[in-house]
Amino acid sequence: MSADKKxxxxxxLPRGLEDRGPEELRALRVMTDAIRGVYERYGFEAxxxxxxxxxxxxxxxxxxxxxxxxxxxxxxxxDEQWMSLRYDLTAPLARYVAANFDSxxxxxxxxxxxxxxxxxxxxxxxxxxxxxxxADTVGSATVAADAExxxxxxxxxxxxxxxxxxxxxxxxxxxxxxxxxxxxNIANEQRLTVLRAIDKLxxxxxxxxxxxxxxxxxxxxxxxxxGAGLDAAGIEAITKFVxxxxxxxxxxxxxxxxxxxxxxxxxxxxxxxxxxxxLVAASGYEDRVLVDPSVVRGLEYYTxxxxxxxxxxxxxxxKGNPVRFGSVGGGGRYDGLIARFRGEAVxxxxxxxxxxxxxxxxxxxxxxxxxxxFGPVVVTIFDKDRVADYQAMxxxxxxxxxRAELYLGNPKNFGNQLKYADRRNSPVAVIQGGDExxxxxxxxxxxxEGKKAAEAIASNTEWRASRPAQFSVSREKLVETVxxxxxxxxxx
Numbered sequence: 329m330s331a332d333k334k335x336x337x338x339x340x341l342p343r344g345l346e347d348r349g350p351e352e353l354r355a356l357r358v359m360t361d362a363i364r365g366v367y368e369r370y371g372f373e374a375x376x377x378x379x380x381x382x383x384x385x386x387x388x389x390x391x392x393x394x395x396x397x398x399x400x401x402x403x404x405x406x407d408e409q410w411m412s413l414r415y416d417l418t419a420p421l422a423r424y425v426a427a428n429f430d431s432x433x434x435x436x437x438x439x440x441x442x443x444x445x446x447x448x449x450x451x452x453x454x455x456x457x458x459x460x461x462x463a464d465t466v467g468s469a470t471v472a473a474d475a476e477x478x479x480x481x482x483x484x485x486x487x488x489x490x491x492x493x494x495x496x497x498x499x500x501x502x503x504x505x506x507x508x509x510x511x512x513n514i515a516n517e518q519r520l521t522v523l524r525a526i527d528k529l530x531x532x533x534x535x536x537x538x539x540x541x542x543x544x545x546x547x548x549x550x551x552x553x554x555g556a557g558l559d560a561a562g563i564e565a566i567t568k569f570v571x572x573x574x575x576x577x578x579x580x581x582x583x584x585x586x587x588x589x590x591x592x593x594x595x596x597x598x599x600x601x602x603x604x605x606x607l608v609a610a611s612g613y614e615d616r617v618l619v620d621p622s623v624v625r626g627l628e629y630y631t632x633x634x635x636x637x638x639x640x641x642x643x644x645x646x647k648g649n650p651v652r653f654g655s656v657g658g659g660g661r662y663d664g665l666i667a668r669f670r671g672e673a674v675x676x677x678x679x680x681x682x683x684x685x686x687x688x689x690x691x692x693x694x695x696x697x698x699x700x701x702f703g704p705v706v707v708t709i710f711d712k713d714r715v716a717d718y719q720a721m722x723x724x725x726x727x728x729x730x731r732a733e734l735y736l737g738n739p740k741n742f743g744n745q746l747k748y749a750d751r752r753n754s755p756v757a758v759i760q761g762g763d764e765x766x767x768x769x770x771x772x773x774x775x776x777e778g779k780k781a782a783e784a785i786a787s788n789t790e791w792r793a794s795r796p797a798q799f800s801v802s803r804e805k806l807v808e809t810v811x812x813x814x815x816x817x818x819x820x
Contacts, residue, residue, distance in 0.1 A: 344450030345457050352687075355696045356459075359488060359687055360441060363461050366484045370476070372439040372463045377420035379443065383410035385423045387668055401447045401456075413445035417462040418629075418662065418678055425466050425676075426669030434467035441683075455684065462659075464678030466666065471600045474499075474633040474661055475607035477679040478617045481637050481657060484681065489695035494641040498620035501601050502630045502660070504584070505569075507594015512565035514558065520628065521556035526570055529622045530654065534571065538563055565589065570622045577605040580619040600633060625660055634660030635679070643692035653689040657681040702819050703752035704731035705810055709739035710761040721758060721770070721806060728807045730814070749775060756813055758806065770806050773798045776817050 341347065348356070364374075383402055402412040414420050417440045425436060441461045450456055463480065465473045478497045485495050505526075509519055525540035532540070539545035541563045544555035558566070565588070572583035581602055584590075590598070601619050608617040617635075625634040636658035643651050659679035666674035690696040707721050718734055725732035735745045749757045759771035777797030801809045814820070 342456075344448075344455050346455065351700050354701055355691075356683070356687065359690065359696060360461060360683070362487045363484055363681060364439070364441075366480060366487050367439045367461075367463050370437075370463070370480050370483075372437045375421075375424065375438045375440055376442070377414075377417070377424050377440065379414055379445075380411050381414055381420055381423060383412045385669075386412055386415065386419045387665075399447055401445050415446055416444050417442065417460050417680065418464065419665065421462070421464055421466075421678075422662075422665040422676070423669065425674070426666050429670065429674075432466075435473070436466040437464070438466075439463040459683035461681040461683055462678055464676060466674065466676040468677070469663075469675040471603050471633060471661075472607055473677050474600075474635070475604045475617075477659060477677055478604070478608060478635050479611060479613050481635070481679055482613055482616045485637060485656075488686070488690060489693065490639070490690075492616060494693075495616070495637060495639050497617045498623045498636045498638060499601065499604060499617060499633060500619065500621055500623035500635075501597035501633050502624075503597025503600065503632055504590065504594045504621075505597075505624065507590035507592070507597060508565055508569045508588060510591035510593060511589040512558075512562045514556075514562050514565075518556045518558065521554075522558070522566060523624045525556060526566065526622060527624045529570055534567060537570070538567060541566055572621050573619075577601075577609075577614065577619045580621070581605070584621065597632070604633060623658075625658055629662045629665050630660040631663045632661030633677070634658070637679075637681070639689050641693075643689075651692070653685060653692070655682070656686040656689060700753050702817075703749075703754045704733045705756045705758060705814075706745070706749040706752065706754045707732060707734050707758040708742065708745045708749075709735050710742065710759060712739050714765075718760070721760075724807050725810060728811065730807070730810060746773075755817060755819055756810055758810070760803075764800065767800075768803050769800045770803055771798060771800055772806075772809055772813065774813050 383400075386400065400412045400415045402410055405411055421438065421440065425432060439462060442459065443457050444460050445457050446455075448454070448456065463477070465476070478499060481497050482495075486492070505523070506519075509522065514522060522541060525537050528540065529537050532545075536545060540553060540555045541558045542555045543557065544553055546552045569584065569588045572580060572587060574580040574583050581598060584598060604617075605614070605619060608614055620636075623634055623636050625636065636655050638655050639653040641652075643653070657680055659677070661675070661677040663673055663675045666676060687696065705725055707718050707725075709715060709718055715734075722732045722734045735748060737744065737748060739745065746757060755774070755776050757773040757775060759773060760769075761771075764770055774797035781797060
């Protein structure tokens with residue numbers, strides 16, 4: 329064994345990351361174009377920030393911890409300053425707005441698309457790198473901006489082919505949650521654990537949440553999760569609130585008012601929910617944007633209304649097991665995030681779509697095409713001394729806006745060139761040998777029809793005799809004929 333083979337590196341993909349092939353990237357492009365179209369119709373404009381920020385710019389609002397390399401991927405640069413890969417697209421936007429505050433119009437409306445990174449344990453459907461598509465309004469204190477985010481979320485899901493009844497936009501308010509905890513005298517150091525417990529209501533049910541609000545919960549594997557340590561009164565206050573959901577927005581709000589004790593901050597949050605409900609109803613969205621006390625959102629920087637886009641339909645995985653996709657996006661108001669840079673309050677609200685999870689849902693609904701796309705027309709090389717002639721054919725096809733490429737492998741074995749065209753899913757191969765050159769012709773091989781014919785032909789002898797879907801045309805009619813063949817198969 330050679331030294332090179334002995335020392336070769338295994339091409340491992342790190343856990344929690346994934347490669348994307350051409351079919352998935354094409355489907356992703358179609359999907360993001362649809363999202364972008366809705367965001368731009370709402371008046372948002374594109375901006376891009378780097379994937380790396382100074383860790384102190386991300387601040388104390390890390391996903392699960394304030395340690396530099398916990399929850400996020402961090403490193404120190406050559407002057408020993410901590411830097412981190414962004415864990416969402418909102419914290420970098422806050423830094424960007426603060427740095428360009430005087431030159432930006434207020435309110436400032438922007439959207440961003442890109443990868444974000446989480447230093448967390450990967451698992452099924454849980455990645456360390458994933459795509460988000462955000463829209464934010466900065467500089468508007470009115471909850472009309474929050475109502476607009478919810479309405480835009482519904483329009484985006486419907487633009488992607490998700491039918492009404494297959495999704496809901498759930499709305500809550502952090503002020504109301506704070507008001508419940510204030511009235512129940514829940515200590516500040518317990519509150520983040522309380523929020524995380526509420527966030528698990530859909531998965532664990534009310535009894536599981538009660539355990540996490542109390543001493544803790546042991547799951548089926550035997551792992552124990554420490555609880556918030558609330559007393560019985562505190563647990564009752566929280567469970568009454570999260571169980572207050574009614575049949576419509578008015579009933580839900582009434583249930584909260586009647587059954588839940590709130591501080592003045594909570595009363596203010598209720599009024600904001602009432603205003604959002606009226607605004608979405610006035611625009612015909614009341615059956616799609618619903619107040620839901622169980623929505624908390626995970627990050628600490630939210631200060632007011634929070635919302636979550638949830639898919640309600642069920643599908644099946646490859647093994648036939650039922651799958652429910654749940655949340656595919658969310659957001660909320662974060663009036664304190666930009667103030668960290670400017671020392672003054674700057675109101676802001678935003679919505680983020682989890683692109684990867686939403687794409688999986690669209691595939692399940694068969695609303696997105698991830699089948700292999702036809703490749704380029706392949707111009708083969710019959711005579712290696714005539715590469716310039718073949719390249720001229722490729723140029724003519726490209727000038728006619730036809731995807732085309734010259735075979736650039738070893739032309740010695742002509743059969744390998746056709747195998748290559750097949751692996752590229754090419755619709756057409758172009759061939760010109762010595763006989764065709766002498767006659768001023770080219771051979772056009774319709775590879776799509778050829779595959780159909782090959783399936784119906786029993787013997788190789790019959791195949792060679794029939795030469796299916798292959799014919800000669802004059803050299804001058806190359807482009808015209810290729811266009812006709814592509815059009816016949818619906819390729820434009």
